Amino acid sequence: MKASKYIISGLTFFIFIFIAVNVHSAMSGQCSDCHTMHNSQDGQSVAYQLNAAFDDFEANTTPNQYLLSSGCVGCHTSTGTSSIVNNVPIILNTSSVVNPLAGGNFTYVRSDDLTGHNVVGVKAQDGTLGLTPPGGSIMSSQLTCGGEYGCHGDRTSGNNPFEGLKGAHHTDDSGGITGSSVGLSYRFLNGILGNEDSNWEQDNTNTSHNEYKGSTSSATNTISYLCAQCHGNFHTWEGGGSEVGTSSPWLRHPTDVILPTDTPDSEYESYTSYSMVTPVARPDSENVADTTAVYPGTDIVMCLSCHRAHASPYYKMVRWDYKNATLSTAISGCSNCHTDKD
Amino acid sequence: MINIKSTLSIMILWPALIIGIIGLLSFPVQGQTYTSTLHGTSANRSAVEATFPYTTNGLCAHCHDQHASIAGAEPTLPSAQGPSYYSLFQDNYGSATNDLCYACHDTFTISGMTLEYGRYGIYQGSTKYNSSIHSTSASMDWSPDSSPPGPPFGPNSTLTDPGNCHNCHNPHGYDDGSGLVPHMLFARDSQTSDSPAYEMGCEACHDGSQGGAFKDVQAQLNKTYAHPTHTYNDRHTLPENGTSFETRHAECVDCHNPHTVLSGTHTAQTDGNAVSNALKYVWGVEPIWPSRWTKPVTFTERKPSTYNDGAQYEYQICFKCHSNYGLGTVTNGKSTITGPSGTIITDQAWEFNTNNRSAHPVVAGTNSYSGAMTSSQMSSPWTTSLGTQTMYCSDCHGANDEHSTGAKGPHGSSTAFMLKDATNGSNVYWPASSSGTLFSLNDVRDNQNNWSTQLFCVNCHPLRVGGNWVNDNEAHKEHERREYEPDGNTREDVYCVACHSAIPHGSRISKLIAYGYNGGYGVDTAPWVYTSGGVIYNVIKGFKVASGGPDDYDEKDCYSTANRCDEHDRDEGGYDN
Numbered sequence: 001m002k003a004s005k006y007i008i009s010g011l012t013f014f015i016f017i018f019i020a021v022n023v024h025s026a027m028s029g030q031c032s033d034c035h036t037m038h039n040s041q042d043g044q045s046v047a048y049q050l051n052a053a054f055d056d057f058e059a060n061t062t063p064n065q066y067l068l069s070s071g072c073v074g075c076h077t078s079t080g081t082s083s084i085v086n087n088v089p090i091i092l093n094t095s096s097v098v099n100p101l102a103g104g105n106f107t108y109v110r111s112d113d114l115t116g117h118n119v120v121g122v123k124a125q126d127g128t129l130g131l132t133p134p135g136g137s138i139m140s141s142q143l144t145c146g147g148e149y150g151c152h153g154d155r156t157s158g159n160n161p162f163e164g165l166k167g168a169h170h171t172d173d174s175g176g177i178t179g180s181s182v183g184l185s186y187r188f189l190n191g192i193l194g195n196e197d198s199n200w201e202q203d204n205t206n207t208s209h210n211e212y213k214g215s216t217s218s219a220t221n222t223i224s225y226l227c228a229q230c231h232g233n234f235h236t237w238e239g240g241g242s243e244v245g246t247s248s249p250w251l252r253h254p255t256d257v258i259l260p261t262d263t264p265d266s267e268y269e270s271y272t273s274y275s276m277v278t279p280v281a282r283p284d285s286e287n288v289a290d291t292t293a294v295y296p297g298t299d300i301v302m303c304l305s306c307h308r309a310h311a312s313p314y315y316k317m318v319r320w321d322y323k324n325a326t327l328s329t330a331i332s333g334c335s336n337c338h339t340d341k342d
Numbered sequence: 343m344i345n346i347k348s349t350l351s352i353m354i355l356w357p358a359l360i361i362g363i364i365g366l367l368s369f370p371v372q373g374q375t376y377t378s379t380l381h382g383t384s385a386n387r388s389a390v391e392a393t394f395p396y397t398t399n400g401l402c403a404h405c406h407d408q409h410a411s412i413a414g415a416e417p418t419l420p421s422a423q424g425p426s427y428y429s430l431f432q433d434n435y436g437s438a439t440n441d442l443c444y445a446c447h448d449t450f451t452i453s454g455m456t457l458e459y460g461r462y463g464i465y466q467g468s469t470k471y472n473s474s475i476h477s478t479s480a481s482m483d484w485s486p487d488s489s490p491p492g493p494p495f496g497p498n499s500t501l502t503d504p505g506n507c508h509n510c511h512n513p514h515g516y517d518d519g520s521g522l523v524p525h526m527l528f529a530r531d532s533q534t535s536d537s538p539a540y541e542m543g544c545e546a547c548h549d550g551s552q553g554g555a556f557k558d559v560q561a562q563l564n565k566t567y568a569h570p571t572h573t574y575n576d577r578h579t580l581p582e583n584g585t586s587f588e589t590r591h592a593e594c595v596d597c598h599n600p601h602t603v604l605s606g607t608h609t610a611q612t613d614g615n616a617v618s619n620a621l622k623y624v625w626g627v628e629p630i631w632p633s634r635w636t637k638p639v640t641f642t643e644r645k646p647s648t649y650n651d652g653a654q655y656e657y658q659i660c661f662k663c664h665s666n667y668g669l670g671t672v673t674n675g676k677s678t679i680t681g682p683s684g685t686i687i688t689d690q691a692w693e694f695n696t697n698n699r700s701a702h703p704v705v706a707g708t709n710s711y712s713g714a715m716t717s718s719q720m721s722s723p724w725t726t727s728l729g730t731q732t733m734y735c736s737d738c739h740g741a742n743d744e745h746s747t748g749a750k751g752p753h754g755s756s757t758a759f760m761l762k763d764a765t766n767g768s769n770v771y772w773p774a775s776s777s778g779t780l781f782s783l784n785d786v787r788d789n790q791n792n793w794s795t796q797l798f799c800v801n802c803h804p805l806r807v808g809g810n811w812v813n814d815n816e817a818h819k820e821h822e823r824r825e826y827e828p829d830g831n832t833r834e835d836v837y838c839v840a841c842h843s844a845i846p847h848g849s850r851i852s853k854l855i856a857y858g859y860n861g862g863y864g865v866d867t868a869p870w871v872y873t874s875g876g877v878i879y880n881v882i883k884g885f886k887v888a889s890g891g892p893d894d895y896d897e898k899d900c901y902s903t904a905n906r907c908d909e910h911d912r913d914e915g916g917y918d919n
Binding site: 134323 | 376401428
């Protein structure tokens with residue numbers, strides 16, 4: 001009897017382990033990689049955070065919600081230069097970064113407000129902009145990774161990044177990105193669609209990259225729509241006719257509009273090979289015939305066609321050095337689409 | 343032994359290479375225009391806005407604010423506004439037509455550039471442009487022309503903006519398939535054989551296709567006797583002066599300034615010879631007058647940079663090409679160039695020299711020469727202010743159909759010398775009628791050779807009225823039904839050119855007389871002296887103005903030894919020389 005109890009217990013344990021490691025969740029690994037039951041191990045705090053100098057981690061005696069060892073920044077930061085550590089995408093390398101990921105890297109905004117989003121835990125409030133995002137209204141609180149003032153997670157969950165992202169990392173997304181929950185949204189951007197590159201574009205090649213959802217209507221599942229929640233005046237459908245216009249001549253550079261094909265000089269039609277410098281969104285990001293190609297007349301201009309989401313080495317988070325002293329470099333991204341302006 | 347590899351390479355590779363090269367030459371690659379333009383190499387707002395974050399010459403940001411926001415706010419120069427069409431940093435259309443363009447091309451003080459930043463006077467600032475017909479006319483809109491390269495605002499745009507710079511200029515430069523069109527225009531200088539032949543864009547509208555006020559200048563320039571606007575291209579360069587004029591050219595912008603042109607042409611006699619609205623603010627040259635019947639070699643260039651308004655008189659524009667200034671080699675008043683009428687192009691500054699004895703009053707009233715005519719010798723509107731009145735070159739030279747539907751001005755004509763019609767195609771011939779017969783006093787006396795409807799001179803000079811010679815002119819009256827023999831063969835008519843210059847611009851002799859033979863008072867040559875088939879038709883050797891007026895001439899006032907001119911065969915002395 002005792003033996004059978006051990007056998008059952010053992011089977012149960014192994015079944016649990018089997019299920020635990022085979023579930024199609026957004027992440028895998030030991031629970032203790034992210035969680036701590038008591039924030040205590042051998043009398044020492046397990047929770048950690050970046051130190052004040054931002055050059056190393058330090059113990060945090062204050063336990064985190066959901067038994068987490070650290071917050072978003074803590075988990076996704078590295079003091080090394082690699083942009084993926086133990087299969088965790090690194091959004092902040094405290095010194096410098098090699099092969100930054102698709103969103104860029106917050107290391108740049110650490111030294112220059114003008115190059116990225118000033119996110120709580122990474123950088124203090126923007127000295128110039130304060131709490132007012134360009135093209136939007138003043139916020140009550142500084143930008144966070146998730147929550148009401150963040151990009152990731154449920155923005156209706158209050159000003160609490162943990163709450164907004166609760167459970168997302170454990171969601172089985174093997175059925176695809178549907179946007180029906182935070183965990184089933186592109187990069188946990190609630191309701192946003194897209195196709196996630198397995199290495200977050202670390203290899204930076206157009207044969208393997210993210211696919212972004214775009215739409216030429218007031219859809220709420222596009223990557224540009226998300227940006228427009230703060231920068232609404234810069235988005236075609238959020239800004240509307242008085243801010244962006246609805247057709248040429250545009251008032252501001254449009255987003256979520258089709259790369260046109262009927263210009264007399266074929267200006268945009270010549271952009272046919274997908275560039276990692278100026279990616280385009282797709283009307284159906286899950287089904288792209290040839291991901292190395294751009295399809296003018298179908299593909300869509302988006303915010304991320306020009307900007308990195310987190311931070312870039314360049315002024316205003318642009319994906320290329322728009323301020324470079326050499327014009328051909330400065331407009332190298334512009335001319336990918338505006339081919340007769342090169 | 344046949345080398346298979348070599349043979350194959352010859353058979354396949356070389357033809358492929360040749361075809362490839364031909365292919366490249368045949369299909370010019372469009373694009374890469376912007377960075378070849380002055381905007382793409384020089385535009386820089388940071389030169390005038392110290393806090394502007396971008397400093398790279400030619401960067402898009404110097405005109406475009408992609409989000410109408412830099413650091414969360416609109417840039418401040420010249421004034422902060424909301425978002426503007428084409429993401430420009432300032433409104434530029436509709437009620438704000440060209441305001442952005444003017445920011446650099448008028449308002450900003452750019453180092454090394456004049457305040458009204460333009461090049462060589464072709465653009466003289468917004469004040470003049472805003473007053474020009476190209477700015478004020480509601481028809482100044484290329485969009486209605488569906489033919490390429492228009493419309494300039496793109497097929498997806500509903501925007502139209504008459505008077506906007508973009509109707510003619512593409513601020514990014516335009517590649518028409520043959521490369522970048524110069525001057526950031528939508529259409530390049532062209533020849534008739536080119537397609538399209540927009541002539542720098544002017545003839546996209548001025549080709550009769552737009553109706554209304556747009557006269558068909560293109561049709562005039564296509565006529566047989568025309569300024570060579572359609573004959574060649576790409577000769578017009580900037581800046582221009584007497585040196586670079588060696589390859590003469592007559593592009594639209596040589597006579598018209600599209601940025602300053604005003605509506606309307608001149609009114610004969612009333613406006614004197616002041617440059618007309620259509621030619622306003624174009625540069626010209628004013629000769630320093632030398633002694634009689636010699637070559638003016640010194641000219642004052644009346645350019646807008648020096649003289650704010652450019653040419654003051656129409657002839658100063660004409661003299662750019664029709665004088666020693668632009669003719670190249672000029673010997674004895676004649677160039678080496680034969681015009682479309684078959685006559686050597688003369689130095690008109692030489693001809694209109696105020697030190698000559700006679701000339702049509704183009705550069706000065708006839709009081710500056712050997713005296714004025716009487717009002718009875720003139721037709722309206724030339725019957726007043728005799729002696730001080732002046733006239734335009736374009737009072738004589740223009741189209742053969744100006745008084746019907748044709749575009750006005752000396753663009754081109756169906757008849758030689760571009761002589762302007764009097765009424766609906768009439769009186770456009772000189773010195774011979776449409777049949778080629780030289781006009782004569784007998785024609786006037788006996789109403790033959792269609793003189794009254796073809797002779798150009800009578801547009802202003804009523805030779806015979808009511809069966810009588812005007813003013814009882816003895817010189818005319820006494821030679822009616824007379825004969826003369828310029829070459830031993832009796833002519834039963836005394837032709838006009840028996841006495842008068844065949845090119846009646848001006849003469850060293852009074853009354854536009856030319857000496858065909860040397861009687862000690864100098865001799866004139868063709869083309870002033872009419873010659874044909876080796877025969878010199880002008881038989882005068884000496885002439886002086888009758889002291890008592892036109893009805894006071896007698897035999898002694900003229901000297902000739904030609905047969906049948908026996909009454910004048912004595913040298914009485916005192917003749918003009």
